[in-house]
Amino acid sequence: MNLDLATGIGLRQPHYAQLLAERPPLGFVEVHSENFFHAGGASLGVLERARAHYPVSLHGVGLALASADGGDAAHVDRLAALVERIDPARVSEHLCWGRIDGRHFNDLLPFPYTAEALSLVAARVSAVQDRLKRPLLVENLSAYVRFRDSEMSEADFLSELVCLTGCGLLLDLNNLYVNACNFGEDAFDALARLPMHAVGEIHVAGHAQTEYGLIDTHGSRVCDAVWALLRAVRAAGVRAPVLVEWDTDLPSLDLLLDEATRAGDAGRVAAREAGHVRAA
């Protein structure tokens, strides 16, 4: 499905009634896939109603693509059933691990970017894509630690993964920015190393400044530096939908829609200035 420069927001429970009643103009809505791994009930029913009006992006948090433990076939089956039911515009997951020796930490955990990990993640991504019969978008991670044994950067790892599997990239600009700040790097340099041709969706979000550095909280407005990254991505000609990600301290739907409008405006202006979109 071509979502082009569309903007979207997360479909979150406190906004269900207002969103379905008012049906604001949005390019798409996104949900965490696992919250709809059900046979039926209210939340799945709401998602189906939303799907009647908006394209849906399914964003997974539990597949743990890099877990050395082996894939979770039942989890993939539940994702496949949801994909079948919702016919989403995008299906995405994170470049992370979460489970070892049967224990799942239910968090997006970093790992060393090695040839061994690349081979494992590529096999896992290919298996998921075969099962879903559609490409998976893999998201760059906000990682607070790095590993001595890493043999390549995350950007190089993702580029290789795209080559090996044909998967797409979910480009999370806030994650990119948080990592760059925390490790004293330039986010624009990191951006330049990523495979822009493979970007199938963009995330922008807010983060928090803590004593440990920036933490990717998805609980505030998008900062100016992340908007600048979005303008750079649009100026580079990337035509992929952008999502305002907001998961904690959820604001009113109106504020969220306002942030989505800003995301759309920032992207369109930058794309037009760079000549990638004809002025209306």
Place this chain on the structure above:
Amino acid sequence: MSALREVQRRFGAALTDAAGEADALPLLAGDPARNRALLSVYRATAVANAIAAVRLAFPVCAQITGDDFFDALARRFRDSSPSTEGDLNRYGAGFPAFLDGFEPIRALPYLPDVARLEWAIHQASTAADAEPADGRLLAGLDADALARARLRFVPGFALMSSGWPVADIWLRHTEEADALAGIDLTQAQCAVVWREGWRVRVAALAPAACALWQALYGRTSVAGAWATACAVDPAFDPGPAFAQALDAGWLHSIDLEEDL
């Protein structure tokens, strides 16, 4: 052994217990003091995610114990039964059994059964949508066919008999704050859980009706289940019980003997 597996084992051990940090720190690049602090951030996130999932599934238990005490309970539960799956909505099935005989809740002996009821409600809320049988399901059946029939129930339907008034405790807590006032906590009760559209409903059942529905739910024939109910209460009248079931939408379909 795979180097990746070894890294994840050591990182995972540091997320389980601060004592595991010593083995994880040499894996990490950069300042060890900062990495130690960041491992504690990851450890806290993993705990918080698990606690939030348990609290979501057992809101009335949290209301009864208070949030801080509940979080401590959920944390102890996670220590003994960590999550094994990537979907936290499925986490917590073992929480009621964990509470059984757990010393710190000795003053709240009904809590494990309230938790059992809440897990049934949690399951019902996401059960498959199904159209219940209409009110004429049993109409026109001759007495003999009805006696031999077995019933099927809508997805999410559940029964539990408890030594505590679990249905009353749950119902009162969904309505008001000081919800235990006026409930006779020594009274045993059977609770029934079902879905009405997207809404999960809970009600108390009399002992004989409970015996009837438990037998029918266990695929006993109508005659057999009636006998079970009459053993509990010789004056049991199945008419109002079936009327209640059809009215509430507990029943999905009927298997007559020729279908079996």
